[in-house]
Amino acid sequence: MLDKVNRGLQLLSMIALVLTAFVLTYSVVSRYFFHAPTDWQDEASVFMLVGVTFFSTAYVQYHRGHIGIEAVAGLLPRRVNAVRLFVVDVVSALFCAFFTWKSWALFHEAWVDGQTTSSTFAPPLWIPYSMMAAGMTLLTLQIVLQTLARMTNKPESEHAA
Amino acid sequence: MTDLTLGALYGAVTLVVMFSGMPIAFALGVVATGFMYFFMPSSSLDTITQNVYEEMASITLLSIPLFILKGAAIGKSPAGKDLYSAIHTWMHKVPGGLGIANVFACALFAAMAGSSPATCSAIGSAGIPEMRRRGYSPGFAAGIIAAGGTLGILLPPSITMILYAVAAEQSLGRLFLAGIGPGVLLVVLFAGYAVYRAHKEYKMALDIYQKGGEKSAYLVDEHFTLKQKVEMLPRVLPFIVLLIGVMVALYGGFATPSETAGLGALLALVLLAVIYGVWKPKDLSPILASSIKESTMLLLIIGMSLLYSYVMSYLHISQSAAAWVVSLHLSKWLLLTVILLMVVVFGFFLPPVSIILMTAPIILPPLKDAGFDLIWFGIVMTVVMEMGLIHPPVGLNIFVIKNIAPDIPLKDVIWGVFPFLVLMFVAVVLLCFIPSIATGLPDMIMGVK
Amino acid sequence: QTTTLKISHQFPGGTLTEGDFRDRMTRMFAAEVEKRSKGSLKFAIYPGSSLMKTNAQFSSMRKGALDMSLVPLSYAGGEVPEVNIGLMPGLVTSYEQAYGWKNAEVGKELNRILLEKGIVLVSWIWQAGGVASRTKPVVDPDDAKGMKIRGGSREMDLILKAAGAAVVSLPSNEIYAAMQTGAMEAALTSSTSLISFRLEEVSKALTTGRAGAYWFMFEPLMMSKAIFDKLTKEQQAAIMTVGAELEAFALKSAKEDDQAVANVYQKANAKVVDLNPAALKKWQAIARTTAWKDYGEKNANCAKLLALAEKTL
Ligand code: NA
Ligand code: NA
Numbered sequence: 001m002l003d004k005v006n007r008g009l010q011l012l013s014m015i016a017l018v019l020t021a022f023v024l025t026y027s028v029v030s031r032y033f034f035h036a037p038t039d040w041q042d043e044a045s046v047f048m049l050v051g052v053t054f055f056s057t058a059y060v061q062y063h064r065g066h067i068g069i070e071a072v073a074g075l076l077p078r079r080v081n082a083v084r085l086f087v088v089d090v091v092s093a094l095f096c097a098f099f100t101w102k103s104w105a106l107f108h109e110a111w112v113d114g115q116t117t118s119s120t121f122a123p124p125l126w127i128p129y130s131m132m133a134a135g136m137t138l139l140t141l142q143i144v145l146q147t148l149a150r151m152t153n154k155p156e157s158e159h160a161a
Numbered sequence: 162m163t164d165l166t167l168g169a170l171y172g173a174v175t176l177v178v179m180f181s182g183m184p185i186a187f188a189l190g191v192v193a194t195g196f197m198y199f200f201m202p203s204s205s206l207d208t209i210t211q212n213v214y215e216e217m218a219s220i221t222l223l224s225i226p227l228f229i230l231k232g233a234a235i236g237k238s239p240a241g242k243d244l245y246s247a248i249h250t251w252m253h254k255v256p257g258g259l260g261i262a263n264v265f266a267c268a269l270f271a272a273m274a275g276s277s278p279a280t281c282s283a284i285g286s287a288g289i290p291e292m293r294r295r296g297y298s299p300g301f302a303a304g305i306i307a308a309g310g311t312l313g314i315l316l317p318p319s320i321t322m323i324l325y326a327v328a329a330e331q332s333l334g335r336l337f338l339a340g341i342g343p344g345v346l347l348v349v350l351f352a353g354y355a356v357y358r359a360h361k362e363y364k365m366a367l368d369i370y371q372k373g374g375e376k377s378a379y380l381v382d383e384h385f386t387l388k389q390k391v392e393m394l395p396r397v398l399p400f401i402v403l404l405i406g407v408m409v410a411l412y413g414g415f416a417t418p419s420e421t422a423g424l425g426a427l428l429a430l431v432l433l434a435v436i437y438g439v440w441k442p443k444d445l446s447p448i449l450a451s452s453i454k455e456s457t458m459l460l461l462i463i464g465m466s467l468l469y470s471y472v473m474s475y476l477h478i479s480q481s482a483a484a485w486v487v488s489l490h491l492s493k494w495l496l497l498t499v500i501l502l503m504v505v506v507f508g509f510f511l512p513p514v515s516i517i518l519m520t521a522p523i524i525l526p527p528l529k530d531a532g533f534d535l536i537w538f539g540i541v542m543t544v545v546m547e548m549g550l551i552h553p554p555v556g557l558n559i560f561v562i563k564n565i566a567p568d569i570p571l572k573d574v575i576w577g578v579f580p581f582l583v584l585m586f587v588a589v590v591l592l593c594f595i596p597s598i599a600t601g602l603p604d605m606i607m608g609v610k
Numbered sequence: 611q612t613t614t615l616k617i618s619h620q621f622p623g624g625t626l627t628e629g630d631f632r633d634r635m636t637r638m639f640a641a642e643v644e645k646r647s648k649g650s651l652k653f654a655i656y657p658g659s660s661l662m663k664t665n666a667q668f669s670s671m672r673k674g675a676l677d678m679s680l681v682p683l684s685y686a687g688g689e690v691p692e693v694n695i696g697l698m699p700g701l702v703t704s705y706e707q708a709y710g711w712k713n714a715e716v717g718k719e720l721n722r723i724l725l726e727k728g729i730v731l732v733s734w735i736w737q738a739g740g741v742a743s744r745t746k747p748v749v750d751p752d753d754a755k756g757m758k759i760r761g762g763s764r765e766m767d768l769i770l771k772a773a774g775a776a777v778v779s780l781p782s783n784e785i786y787a788a789m790q791t792g793a794m795e796a797a798l799t800s801s802t803s804l805i806s807f808r809l810e811e812v813s814k815a816l817t818t819g820r821a822g823a824y825w826f827m828f829e830p831l832m833m834s835k836a837i838f839d840k841l842t843k844e845q846q847a848a849i850m851t852v853g854a855e856l857e858a859f860a861l862k863s864a865k866e867d868d869q870a871v872a873n874v875y876q877k878a879n880a881k882v883v884d885l886n887p888a889a890l891k892k893w894q895a896i897a898r899t900t901a902w903k904d905y906g907e908k909n910a911n912c913a914k915l916l917a918l919a920e921k922t923l
Contacts, residue, residue, distance in 0.1 A: 010450065013453050017226060024423020041779075045223065060457045065458055067560045068551065088182055096187065106210045106212075116688040118665075122688060180626075211666055215663035221784065328807075332808050333787070474656065474661050526625070
């Protein structure tokens with residue numbers, strides 16, 4: 001289930017990334033060839049790229065793509081190492097859960113107050129905040145799943161995950 | 162607890178959490194949030210997400226994914242292989258020729274991008290496998306790209322220089338020009354080292370082979386006729402078109418720097434579609450997926466490191482350290498040495514942007530009073546901060562390499578990077594003895610200050 | 611027992627006696643309040659956005675996570691639409707009018723609204739602005755026709771569009787590079803920022819606001835109400851009195867910068883012109899039907915503030 005959501009979001013992120021390149025190019029073309037400047041390209045791009053970042057973060061975690069320093073892994077006995085990995089995952093999950101909670105709070109505030117950016121285009125801020133909150137929610141779930149998998153599986157099988 | 166004791170505690174806890182193996186992004190967030198909880202008013206915790214968002218919601222920072230996409234479009238497609246084959250046919254007689262080519266490629270990309278990790282990723286994604294395929298040791302290949310990538314903030318345009326110019330109230334135009342000389346100096350030093358190291362590795366490979374060992378790719382003797390060489394030239398064309406297209410858009414006033422990022426990425430995709438027929442979703446998806454993976458990893462680290470530096474700034478740690486250094490009333494050159502050492506230490510944990518924002522207001526006035534030219538110091542400080550990008554624990558370029566070439570052990574990357582750190586140190590010393598390496602060009606073009 | 615208050619702002623850092631007057635003002639404020647509170651209040655000043663991003667300051671103050679900030683009020687326009695009145699082109703045309711707001715109905719109403727949002731107005735600071743251009747000076751609205759200009763705010767952009775300009779939006783740290791390459795031809799901002807961005811190096815013309823301007827920006831020194839309420843009566847009084855006393859310094863410095871910017875651009879061989887009353891009227895006429903109208907229609911508070919502000923014209 002989470003897997004499918006992640007894949008779907010990954011596809012969406014790819015489209016958004018290419019779309020951003022189009023939007024920024026369009027703004028150059030529109031200004032120079034049609035003398036019709038756009039004022040929404042920067043913020044539209046920021047929103048899309050914020051979306052790309054947070055929507056992909058769970059997928060990156062799925063592949064353990066958030067890089068850490070694994071220098072001590074080789075120095076510790078196997079059992080201690082397993083404990084270390086478990087603690088790292090639990091603390092990461094707690095932090096991400098906290099961040100998720102505060103992201104939804106931020107979203108709620110922006111939604112209730114009708115906050116926008118302060119530009120001419122003035123798009124509502126709940127859009128990027130909701131993407132941040134949703135992305136962090138998935139990331140938290142992903143880490144929790146991986147932690148549970150670590151508890152039930154033998155340490156070796158992690159590398160396959 | 163004094164600010165400095167608190168600072169030492171902050172640094173120590175950071176080191177422990179990072180070396181626990183926790184992903185860097187989470188580690189920075191965990192430490193920052195923990196210190197917020199214990200040492201800051203509880204309302205601070207309510208602002209963490211907004212702070213991270215405000216830091217990330219800048220088009221300047223978010224152009225990084227687009228620069229990475231542009232690099233991946235070339236690097237992870239047949240275009241990259243063709244480019245490197247062409248360079249190889251022309252430069253295979255020169256020892257370290259491919260290494261030199263990579264250093265130059267980094268410099269050229271640096272002139273289009275304002276960030277170092279983006280430069281590193283763009284050139285490295287094709288550069289590292291190509292160098293390794295031709296026998297270069299993994300650490301050496303990684304070192305060239307990590308170090309070459311740092312040129313992103315020294316050669317204009319540069320995000321960090323923009324911030325420095327504002328903080329130091331110096332001319333940005335002058336600062337940009339001042340970066341070019343030292344940029345060229347580093348290119349020469351890096352290229353020179355590439356020749357030396359490749360020659361050494363070649364001799365070692367030869368030695369092993371003669372003793373009956375494995376035959377390294379270094380030893381493959383190839384000959385290309387002039388005809389073959391000329392035939393390879395059109396393969397460089399897409400890269401040249403991209404380079405010229407982006408440079409004209411940026412320096413010709415057609416596009417703002419952030420628009421250039423989008424334009425470059427799209428142009429790269431178009432060239433790929435037109436020349437190599439790579440346009441189907443199936444073909445594009447690996448390029449897009451790797452760009453997204455890498456930029457997500459980086460942006461999350463950058464976002465969290467800005468939260469980390471917010472806590473550091475709130476607790477007055479960096480400011481107190483800087484103020485303490487200033488209060489020692491050191492002689493001119495000792496003051497400079499201590500300040501640069503401090504920048505190195507901050508470079509352990511912080512990206513250049515944060516170092517400038519937090520320390521510039523405190524260290525610049527005494528440096529100015531001591532008689533240092535602030536344009537010159539801006540360049541020296543940039544080179545020192547470049548070193549921070551390639552030394553652990555937080556070295557954004559190292560993480561990029563780790564992502565491009567996950568099979569190279571971190572230890573090899575760090576050892577591979579080490580000689581380049583020494584070369585950068587040499588560059589700093591040279592800059593101290595011959596300041597005109599930096600100030601010569603702006604003085605020539607804009608007149609002596 | 612001493613309380614240390616943090617003051618954050620986005621301007622270049624200096625000392626008590628040198629540098630950007632907005633930074634100097636926070637330092638003078640800190641020194642004087644510390645003295646009058648007999649050391650019970652101390653301050654840490656964070657210049658150049660070295661604590662947090664400019665846009666995060668207002669909302670952090672509302673939440674009580676930041677004590678004080680000196681920031682253009684209209685930056686918070688997305689969060690609290692009423693504050694856009696702080697940069698409403700043509701609505702304020704002289705320093706005399708600007709500083710009259712504090713004791714006029716419009717000032718009292720603005721004060722009330724901000725208190726309701728958790729913000730205490732400590733010191734009223736206004737600044738005039740001008741236009742730097744890499745081609746010809748922008749005086750009349752007609753001059754802006756077809757030019758690539760950065761207005762820098764929603765309201766200014768609306769007016770520029772109505773005047774036929776090609777409005778460019780880009781972050782302030784890209785202004786210099788964009789002016790240099792020509793991606794942008796002109797920019798509007800305060801006199802002090804026109805100096806600190808060093809746009810004279812890439813400009814050929816400057817329109818100053820020293821003889822009156824349609825661009826007046828309100829950038830007060832503000833404090834978090836949550837923090838303010840926790841202080842003793844004496845401390846609160848010290849803060850408010852010193853804040854009010856420093857307004858004279860702000861006025862004098864802003865006027866000096868309007869003059870200084872002309873000198874800086876003259877020295878750089880740029881053509882320096884002043885805005886004339888006839889041109890000002892034209893800009894004001896456009897503003898009335900675009901930016902003012904847009905603002906007045908936002909909500910009842912905005913309509914009321916606008917009506918009260920028009921009374922001061
Ligand atoms: Na660059
Ligand atoms: Na580092």
